[in-house]
Amino acid sequence: xxxxxxxxxxxxxxxxxxxxxxxxxxxxxxxxxxxxxxxxxxxxxxxxxxxxxxxxxxxxxxxxxxxxxxxxxxxxxxxxxxxxxxxxxxxxxxxxxxxxxxxxxxxxxxxxxxxxxxxxxxxxxxxxxxxxxxxxxxxxxxxxxxxxxxxxxxxxxxxxxxxxxxxxxxxxxxxxxxxxxxxxxxxxxxxxxxxxxxxxxxxxxxxxxxxxxxxxxxxxxxxxxxxxxxxxxxxxxxxxxxxxxxxxxxxxxxxxxxxxxxxxxxxxxxxxxxxxxxxxxxxxxxxxxxxxxxxxxxxxxxxxxxxxxxxxxxxxxxxxxxxxxxxxxxxxxxxxxxxxxxxxxx
RNA sequence: GGACAGGUGGCCGAGUGGCUAAAGGCAGCAGGCUGUAAACCUGCCGCUCCUUGUGAGCUACGGGGGUUCAAAUCCUCCCCUGUCCA
Numbered sequence: 001x002x003x004x005x006x007x008x009x010x011x012x013x014x015x016x017x018x019x020x021x022x023x024x025x026x027x028x029x030x031x032x033x034x035x036x037x038x039x040x041x042x043x044x045x046x047x048x049x050x051x052x053x054x055x056x057x058x059x060x061x062x063x064x065x066x067x068x069x070x071x072x073x074x075x076x077x078x079x080x081x082x083x084x085x086x087x088x089x090x091x092x093x094x095x096x097x098x099x100x101x102x103x104x105x106x107x108x109x110x111x112x113x114x115x116x117x118x119x120x121x122x123x124x125x126x127x128x129x130x131x132x133x134x135x136x137x138x139x140x141x142x143x144x145x146x147x148x149x150x151x152x153x154x155x156x157x158x159x160x161x162x163x164x165x166x167x168x169x170x171x172x173x174x175x176x177x178x179x180x181x182x183x184x185x186x187x188x189x190x191x192x193x194x195x196x197x198x199x200x201x202x203x204x205x206x207x208x209x210x211x212x213x214x215x216x217x218x219x220x221x222x223x224x225x226x227x228x229x230x231x232x233x234x235x236x237x238x239x240x241x242x243x244x245x246x247x248x249x250x251x252x253x254x255x256x257x258x259x260x261x262x263x264x265x266x267x268x269x270x271x272x273x274x275x276x277x278x279x280x281x282x283x284x285x286x287x288x289x290x291x292x293x294x295x296x297x298x299x300x301x302x303x304x305x306x307x308x309x310x311x312x313x314x315x316x317x318x319x320x321x322x323x324x325x326x327x328x329x330x331x332x333x334x335x336x337x338x339x340x341x342x343x344x345x346x
Numbered sequence: 347g348g349a350c351a352g353g354u355g356g357c358c359g360a361g362u363g364g365c366u367a368a369a370g371g372c373a374g375c376a377g378g379c380u381g382u383a384a385a386c387c388u389g390c391c392g393c394u395c396c397u398u399g400u401g402a403g404c405u406a407c408g409g410g411g412g413u414u415c416a417a418a419u420c421c422u423c424c425c426c427u428g429u430c431c432a
Contacts, residue, residue: 014381016381016382018382019382023382023384023385024385039381041381041382044382044383071381073381074381076381077381077382078381078382078383080381081381081382081383082383085383097383098383099383124381127381129381180381206381208381209381210380210381211380211381212380213380216380219380237381238381239381240380240381241380241381242380243380246380258381259380259381260380260381261379261380261381261382261384262379262380263380264382265379265380265382265384265386266378266379266380268384268385268386269378269379269384269385269386269387271378271379280376280377282375282376283375283376284374284375284376315374317385319385321385322385
């Protein structure tokens, strides 16, 4: 997959950097981990520091000094996660800022404007991430809203995507827009959603509305049932997944892109993923464990630091704990994808 | 030597007669985290037993003695700590 800021090998895992930062990991170390593409978030960056400011700073890439590809989420997930702070209408969503309570209105058009201003390589259509559980009627209605917004997103994006005059280096390299499949856990609705989106002809397709609390067998089933209705010659992206074994499984099923806050968030909370399974590094049993976190891992953390030290940093609440833990978890995730790409069983 | 103030569970700290095995915080222990309102959240946290429960017993609020049906809470003596005065 070739994007304005470079080529991306798939299947790929994309670390989440909501507020122009993959929490606890500086960009130069992300490069060392060989992260190929990261996520940014439209809603969060719009609120702070503001997309106009980022545009004046030369765009998100230059602002955060990350010259590799960036995918921006549309704010659709915040329609779901900030459910107590928002009101959805057919026209768009009214949010109350989680920062200061102020009111803001997001429409598909506005989301596109913000994403274009940020200069992302891949913009996501503004969608409504349907909650779980949702009955059929609710899922259908939500899906309808998302399809309507997808159409409006595309129309607006196509009309304005060449407006990135702020950086001449990328002149002629137009950003991509992905549509997002919804439909709750109803496979026929998923099919309908996928087919309608394909008719609109996006540069890629995402399966959204998963990992919202449903059992993981359902997640897998919905992915398996939806994938066949999405073109194989375009990127297929499952949003918001998953555990290491899940991303390997989905990649094997034909998913090209995935993102998840799990490796970064869990790392900050002391949950580390290793070839031997989960390690809760806060546990007393690692207090005097001089061995590496994961004997089979070759990441910079496992090569150098002991479990005892990582455990100490965690219990002492040293900021370095978050840094080292996140470095390892991301290395583990990226390595998992590397193995899948190399054809080694995930 | 005198005058005040005070001694509560590992620590800090509420509690001034029964609703108190004793609020809350910290520390400790265990668990959760899936397009980030998350360096966050939840549970446990005196001991023992069992039919694991708005369960039983034991021990506990500096120490001894006392008042009371009932005391961390009231009285008394002692010990210790802090501040101030000699």
